[in-house]
Amino acid sequence: DQQVKQNSPSLSVQEGRISILNCDYTNSMFDYFLWYKKYPAEGPTFLISISSIKDKNEDGRFTVFLNKSAKHLSLHIVPSQPGDSAVYFCAARNQGGKLIFGQGTELSVKP
Amino acid sequence: DAGVIQSPRHEVTEMGQEVTLRCKPISGHNSLFWYRQTMMRGLELLIYFNNNVPIDDSGMPEDRFSAKMPNASFSTLKIQPSEPRDSAVYFCASSIGQYYGYTFGSGTRLTVV
Numbered sequence: 001d002q003q004v005k006q007n008s009p010s011l012s013v014q015e016g017r018i019s020i021l022n023c024d025y026t027n028s029m030f031d032y033f034l035w036y037k038k039y040p041a042e043g044p045t046f047l048i049s050i051s052s053i054k055d056k057n058e059d060g061r062f063t064v065f066l067n068k069s070a071k072h073l074s075l076h077i078v079p080s081q082p083g084d085s086a087v088y089f090c091a092a093r094n095q096g097g098k099l100i101f102g103q104g105t106e107l108s109v110k111p
Numbered sequence: 112d113a114g115v116i117q118s119p120r121h122e123v124t125e126m127g128q129e130v131t132l133r134c135k136p137i138s139g140h141n142s143l144f145w146y147r148q149t150m151m152r153g154l155e156l157l158i159y160f161n162n163n164v165p166i167d168d169s170g171m172p173e174d175r176f177s178a179k180m181p182n183a184s185f186s187t188l189k190i191q192p193s194e195p196r197d198s199a200v201y202f203c204a205s206s207i208g209q210y211y212g213y214t215f216g217s218g219t220r221l222t223v224v
Contacts, residue, residue: 002152006153018181036215040218041218042218043115043202043204043214043216044154044202044215044216045215046212046213063162066168067176089153089154089167091154096167098156098159098167099144099156099213100156101153101154101155101156102153102154103150103151103152103153104154105154
């Protein structure tokens with residue numbers, strides 16, 4: 001019963017192009033959504049978040065879009081840089097305040 | 112601020128042995144979380160504490176897993192007896208309240224052979 005799903009285990013993008021990472025969820029009561037970035041041998045670090053009452057949040061090269069009717073969110077990185085190569089986790093906060101994470105998508109940005 | 116500190120970084124043990132993972136949260140953070148990362152399920156929440164009290168342990172896979180938080184600056188996750196399917200990276204995270212500002216440690220990579 002995976003409540004948060006990232007169906008693409010990996011994504012490869014050319015430097016300078018847009019990276020789009022996708023995430024689907026099942027629980028309509030989630031009130032906050034987040035993206036975490038993880039480098040090898042390190043813990044995940046917070047990247048960007050969005051409240052369920054919004055549909056877009058932008059921070060520099062990173063933009064998160066939320067489509068509540070489709071229970072879908074996405075992270076756009078533009079332009080992509082080689083340093084963006086990492087595993088990206090989507091997470092959603094439930095009513096109890098717990099963060100439920102997806103399986104992760106490994107992004108590779110090639111020079 | 113040293114961040115969330117986990118030890119050991121790597122642990123290799125034989126099946127049936129007891130394993131103890133340790134975590135020191137960030138000073139002042141009153142919520143602590145234990146997560147397990149696997150390829151199939153990503154980051155799974157095992158248990159979390161608020162003010163040293165276990166709030167939700169529904170993610171603990173079996174009775175072989177136990178966690179304690181004897182004080183605000185220390186927590187342990189114990190597996191006894193360990194099995195090969197327990198092999199994973201275990202993360203500890205802390206936050207102020209149960210909000211999104213989680214800070215993760217670097218993780219413990221556990222290998223049970």
